[in-house]
Amino acid sequence: MDERSAQQVAQTADTPPTRRQFLTMVGALGGAAVMYQVMGMMGMAHASPYAGKIDLGSAPPNTKVLVLGAGIAGMVAAMELRDAGYEVEVIEFRDVAGGRCWTLRAGDTYEELGGFVQTVDFAEGNYFNPGPWRVPYNHYGILDYCRRLGVEMEALIQINNNSYLHSATKFDGKPIRYREINSDFRGHISDLLSKVTNQGLLDEVLSDADKTNLLAGLRTFGGLDADNAYLQSNNASARRGYERAPGGGVDGAPIANDPIELSTLLDSGLWRSLATSEALNGSMPIFQPKGGMDMIARAMAANLGDLVKYNKRVIRINQDDSQVTVTYQDMDNGGAEVTTTAPYCVCTIPFSILSKIEHDFSDPLWEVIDSMYYASSIKVGIEFKRRFWEEDEHIYGGTTYTDLPIAQISYPSNDYLSNKPGVLLAAYAWGATAYQFSSMAPEERIQRTLDFGAQIHPQMHDEFKAGVAVAWHRVPWTHGCYGQWRDKEAQYQDAVAMDRRVVMAGEHLSYLPAWMEGAVLSSLDAITRLHAVATANAGEQ
Structure with missing residues (x-):
């Protein structure tokens, strides 16, 4: 990374920033994930205000x-x-x-507005949550009711470094492992900030001790080398992955691979998805009820x-x-x-x-x-004959994000390594895309989801077993997903x-x-x- 780029970023910092300006800069450089972490340290991000079981007292008689x-x-x-x-x-x-806390299982029949009827043909024990599918750890109220009512919960993996980030027009349309984008984005930002610090452009706001600690932190945070640079190295590959992973025997020595160039990474836009799962209501741990929401x-x-x-x-x-x-x-x-x-x-x-x-x-x-209208959303659950995402691609839970109309693919956080069919949340999209899917018959929604998903997982067509597609504007009891x-x-x-x-x-x-x-x-x-x-x-x- 050249020093001119570092200087350009620093030129806007002539005066110490206000709290709002500081958070804006943090968000611009590090994304929402880093911004929320900083807000938490500053006491500005809050969890659910639920404070325990309510005590109303006694009701008036015969009311x-x-x-x-x-x-x-x-x-x-x-x-x-x-x-x-x-x-x-x-x-x-x-x-x-x-209501919207709804699960579809084998044998269930669902009729939507317009008369389309879907019968769920999943294997026994498999399910799909058309509505809520996650319970964040800081949603204390709903978790307390689960505890009091004996609802058995298990971890849902939201962030998986081995899942994908994908753009149909970047990297020749090939999916890139989440860990590569995440590691390279952090590495390049750390490299850039290290150069700014070493040029003395932060001297007005940082003491010498602060700068020493910051540089040490950036080496750790970004996987930088001893010269505070983010380059091809075993240090970087220990996060982003290797050309040849560490092994045993004659050829056991690892071979580092090359990070993605910063300009290529920024142009891809894939970094925009890094913070999706790290906002206050999306950060780990996240839970799901065993057996369906x-x-x-x-x-x-x-x-x-x-x-x-x-x-x-x-x-x-x-x-x-x-x-x-x-x-x-x-x-x-x-x-x-x-x-x-x-x-x-x-x-x-x-x-x-x-x-x-x-x-x-x-x-x-x-x-x-x-005046309140309800948001549009489309969710498609597809069962496949085998868990190819685990067997072929070593993805166990987590989410892949894409700029294709399906928007994201969520991998099941249960029944790992099993030989039974598995269900993917194969599409979860909003807005205009959801309206377009809503206009289709369910069979076409599923087929379009397979066509798009196969650009990330080519196995989808061959491994398809059954599917169900819920367009929330066609759900009879809500006419939409949530109030706006x-x-x-x-x-x-x-x-x-x-x-x-x-x-x-x-x-x-x-x-x-x-x-x-x-x-x-x-x-x-x-x-x-x-x-x-x-x-x-x-x-x-």
Whole structure:
């Protein structure tokens, strides 16, 4: 790396940076991963505020609460309200609980909007999570419920140095091991910063002792040689990999390979994916329930028992000064209309669905409901006859990122080294790409996923066994993946406020959208406020 490049980077540092400017520079040079680490050390990045099991106290005597929706938010509300002594009735549209906490297994049938029907033809024991698929270690709330309900968890490998980063137009379309891009990006940055330091361009902000420690740290961080350079060496290859790996016998000596040139690396854009799995909600360790994500929903539903009424389609929500009246169609009884009432209601129905239900909510709340749209997403799970990513390419868990429309491939973090078929999350994309996939029949979505995936794993076509493709705008109970605000800053308080006798809850009413933790925290906050109102009203009677 030439010194002129180092000087150009340093020319913008004429005055000591502000905290915001410093973080911006860190993010620009090191990416979001380094920036989040620095924010954590500065006390600016925070984990979930969950502080342990909630204690509502005692419910007012003979007080009932309707809970609309048996997703994570609804079931958390129902369990905690019941434990406080409330009479609880949960109304659920589907024939199972969980909402977006959903798993598809062998023999399951799924019908989406538009009439496409998919039957899952996986091997017994294999599964696919169309919705949530990860539980970060710092999502303390949902993990606490897993602990309390006995949901068995296992590690999910998010970052794997042996997986790939891929661009269809760079490196002749060949996938590059994650470790090579990661090591070379860190190495070149460390090389550059070492030159800046040795040129004295940081003398105004670093003491001699600071510079000595920084250079030592950069040699370790970047795999630099004794001259603080990132070049072909065993030191660098111990991270990025060897031309010939260390072995035994006559030819056991390792041979180092050449790092990717900085300009080539930057032009590839592959470094953009390095921080994807290291943000606060994506850094290791990450967990998954053994057997599928819906093990969480199943445990909650079992805890609630017959408090949950399934196959009930809410069509009307009204309230007056004393009660909430909910009308639903009983799909187990030919769609007959049934009315149920309670003094209070927790509504966890996604706003994408709630906007189509007759109600008399306040104008500010209705404005939020009506204006919130739901993100598009496509997830494709494909089962292969053998685990070729392990057998042929030595990839055990982790994620490959690509600029192809499939966006990423996630490798299973279970059943390693087994001879049974394995399921890949073979596509997980958002935005315009998801809309395009949504317009296709499921069979075409799967075929397109195989065609794109084969550019990374050529074995895909020959090893294909079965697949299922979930386009979230076609999911009947959500019409999208997660809530997106028109103006969150202006609208948020109107949405979370108690609307006479109804309070809303769900991931869309949190600052952790799309995560189950957001649903948990929103629900606990909602029922705390509902309980305060119910207690105050009871005291006035």
